[in-house]
Amino acid sequence: METPERYQQATELFLHAISLAAEEREAYLAEACADDPEMLASVKSLLEVHDQPDHLTGQIAAGLESIAGRALRLREDSLGEAATRLSAAITLVGGPAQETQGMLTSHGRLTDDGEIMVGHYRVLSLLGAGGMGEVYLAEDQRLGRQVALKFLPGGLTDHADRVRRFTQEAKAASALNHPNIVTIHELGETETGRYIVMEYIHGESLRTLIGKPRESAEVYRMAVQIAQALAAAHKAGIIHRDIKPENIMLREDGYIKVLDFGLARL
Secondary structure, eight states, X not given: OXXXXXXXXXXXXXHHHTTSOHHXXXXXXXXXXXXXXXXXXXXXXXXXXXXXXXXXXXXXXXXXXXXXXXXXXXXXXXXXXXXXXXXXXXXXOOSOOHHHHHHHTTTXXXXXXXXXXXXXXXXXXXXXXXXXXXXXXXXXXXXXXEEEEEEOOXXXXXXXXXXXXXXXXXXXXXXXXXXXXXXXXXXXXXXSOEEEEEEOOOEEXXXXXTTSOOOHHHHHHHHHHHHHHHHHHHHTTOBOOOOOGGGEEEETTSOEEEOOOTTOBO
């Protein structure tokens, strides 16, 4: 189970197997994995977790983490070097407020109508804030679409290492064209700091989803998308190095998005 292709194959076998009656699974797997005992063992281990009465709790997550971890490593131990840096949580916390204006007027301009503009982006609300950035929901006035603006905190603009990480985040993600990796639209700069314009993801982080009941098949599909995103990054020579629930979003349509490449190794 060392390649994304085999991981995908295991996904398809598992999802088909759970759609069958228990008495039909054995014959199906025996035929489908006749020449691949390793694949058979992997799929059976998933089925054992799935069939537990509490398979919607931590057991399914633990099983997926173990199997996905083997698939994602691709013989690169460095994936386990995740840093403990706190990042901006992409969670909608409300509409425009005074504190939003206070944090942003140094980066943008306040119009006569009381709106905050950063270039051609109209700021709508604060999405989240963390050690490496403040994230805002904004509207692209040229293309009429919603985007997320991530600003490097003003106090960090003189820190060369933080500025390098911030720029690297944009460059690393923009070098990857994959449906499960956040899309970067632009890396901009004002007189007082830098910002990244990225796609706005309407959904929840995996951190907020932990503990909420979900079908095991859905959880498995999520794990597959994460694996595919990281495999695409690895193929391009990019190691994320900061995979954690806060950096993975689930869109409302079921798509996974991997975020925050600030600690990536290129």
